[in-house]
Amino acid sequence: MEWFGRKRTFGVCVLLTACFIFIQFFARSLPVLLVGELLGGLVLGTFAVIAPTYASEVCPVPLRGFLTSWINLCFVMGQLIANGVIAGTSQLSTHWAYSAPFASQWFWCLIILIGWPFAPESPWYLVRKGRVEDAERALRRLASAKIDVKPTLAMIIETDRLEYELEAGSTYMDCFRKINLRRTEIAIGVYSIQVISGIYLVGYATYFFELAGLPTTKAFDMSIGFLALGFVGTCFSWVLLLHFGRRVIYNSGLALLVVLLIIIGILDCVPNYSQRFGVIWAQSILMCIWNFCYDFSVGPICFVILCEVSATKVRSKTIAVATAVQAVLGIAMTIAIPYLINPDEANARGKIGFFFGGLAAIALVWSYLRVPETRNRTFEELDIMFSRGVATKQFKVYQVD
Template sequence: MSLEAAMQSSDTKHGSIDSGHVHGQDILKGDIVVGIIAGEDAIRATENEHNLSLRDAVRLYPAAIGWSAFFSLGIIMTAFDPQLLGNLYATPKFQQDFGYLYEGSWIIKAQWQTGAAFFASYPMEWFGRKKTFGVCVLLTTAIIFIQFFARSLPVLIVGELLGGLVLGTYATIAPTYASEVCPVALRGILTSYINLCFVIGQLIANGVIAGTSTLDNHWAYSGPFASQWFWCLVILIGWPFAPESPWFLVRKGRMEEAEHALRRLGSKGMDIKPSLAMIIETDRLEQELEAGSTYLDCFKQINRRRTEIAMGVYSIQVISGIYLVGYATYFFSMFFTKPSHITLAGLATDKAFDMSIGFLALGFVGTLCSWVLMSRFGRRTIYNSGLSALIVLLLIIAILDCAPGYTENKPLIWAQSSLMLVWNFCYGLSVGPVCFVILCEVSATKVRSKTIALATATQAMVGIVMTIAIPYLINPDQANARGKIGFFFGGLAAIALVWSFFRVPETKGRTYEELDIMFSKGVKTRQFGNYHVE
């Protein structure tokens, strides 16, 4: 029997889902009554997941792909705002209005760059992914007004701090939703797509600034802030039609709504009964394992290892140097010794913007290429190999900066800048996108949103340290480290690689129930890839 035929309605053999029953489990409207889980259907769903090819998954779940991408639009806003502010540091009019004069050029104090980087944690999942997403977009729309009308650093910081509190929620909502609406075959692509959205947001911000940076009035920075309303408008138009996560609905006992959501996410005529049974079975298993549903449960023995991995892989993004992306234009374009010609990396301002856009474009291409790698190789292999490449590149960049007469040697400057482009391609090929895949796959379903929130909060705390350190390290009125910052991040990334080798397991092709079983049994890290679940 073909896969499609196996997934079509088979009501005669297995019964059907209605408002009263889910193959032996009694359902009342909105509440689960004690009953018997449809283990037979759950097993059939697991087999379908393992047998489903990428091509068939794309054909059978176009709606799931579309809505996952829709929820990821919030990530574009999350990436757009800090990249926008980082690039504004290199905009002459912004420097004049918000900065101070230093040796013939305007620069922004490191303290203010740090203040704009703070953001807070995320709402609970009391109201669901959809409602939380909608409310956050409305709040973002309102907060942009503060940024748009800011004419002083204190007002701008208020706008950035409030905006950051809301933008941080998208980093939890998007991966949680993506991991809960798609089959195993699509999970790697749709969760790693989040990294692509980060790159898209950064790339658009660079393009907007490149178009407005030459203006000599407040529109040089007010215009880019106003452009953020576009994404809010797009999301608010489509939001009312978005389906809720079926996993969330099952945990709330809203079975009819979960069934309806599954039907909307799949192709017309698909038998969604096995998928619903698998969600119910996985939720039941996690209740038996006492996975819990609170932030405290994330640190209980049953979940502690999973929480550590999630926090670790997300923090490694920062440790390996990703925050340099936000400062790419600033790094390339801020004045170093000669006002108007020599910059931190030795490139003129117009060339710096070109280099920064190329920097992000390669990250975009790298993420697309990662989808090919993930279909053939495991998450662990790609992640560790990519991290190793980043370490080598960072150390080479730092060594080049130590060459005698570096600031007058343009070939060395271009070589160093080109290596940063290669670095971002490798990051987009490995650590960047695969992080989100691992983050979603290692989290227990009942505490996934909270595990992702904790991981994001941890990354934010590490990021705060880095955003404090980076301006002081690269600013010409501070340490002026230039490319030697590669020694700093290269060393930290080497330590992270050792941790990753011993702690990050292979999760490719596993259902959430299988991962629950493997983690509960304490399967060793290097045995995950070949472990057989009975």
């Protein structure tokens, strides 16, 4: 992204995705399918970096929270669409049962490529490359004709100059230098909390509901409702962003997750659990409420904070580092969760709530102490505040001279 720009990098990644789908679509053996999945997964990781970086750089400060939190909604919508496609092809007895879901991905590649030429390059990237006139043209495309983009351009240039003076740097090593270390820690922390608070349970929703004792059809219906509540939750986060700060929403939501997970664990300890269908339904409904709370707080607000705490010069690299750490934790959870919930292994069932509830409680303590309020702050103001070592609780009221 730093060599070729956000737009070109994104376009190439979409083309590569379309190409790798061919491997998955025509795979008739596990080794070929694995190769296609691995190559596709490598490119998929780039979208997790490009999307928040680009979103935070092409919108004005008042809209920054809404656009960056939209990323979480895209994840939820993708899961809903995937469930719908798989439900429609699961009864097929030919290779189309798995080939059709792969083929459906080409539709989205086509839609994106049609709209790609109309997307402007990031003005922040253009300023850093010395292309000030191109940056101004990009800003004019992003704003209405009545808006004077000169002040915004001047702010971008000044922020770039300030970060140069602060020696923020532009390499991966610079993410861990003293000037950026606190910002990198917060970025890694808020992204990793998505994993340790239990988000990977979403992929096992149907299986978990079956283990809880629900019939297969009811379990699948519940998993759809589970994701639908996530969609509503993300939309609700936009309402909250209008009235509350990022820190308040994130920490309050995380606290609710801790409480819900612990209650889910306690319900699993009820005597004769398997015979108490009221308890089973209560536990399943609490799982859906948990997903709603996650998707109005930790899910979308993570991306808002992730984009706002990182310095503009190393934003893409900070997000890449945070994504890598989150992915490593995700791999660990992908291995651990099946072991924890499978009846022939740990058979923890809903007691897994104690595991994730405990981790989320530890994360809440860290978040309360370390995650600052970044609402309505320009990137220049955030640079100054982090460089001055402003205390976490002072970010909301600190006056930048």
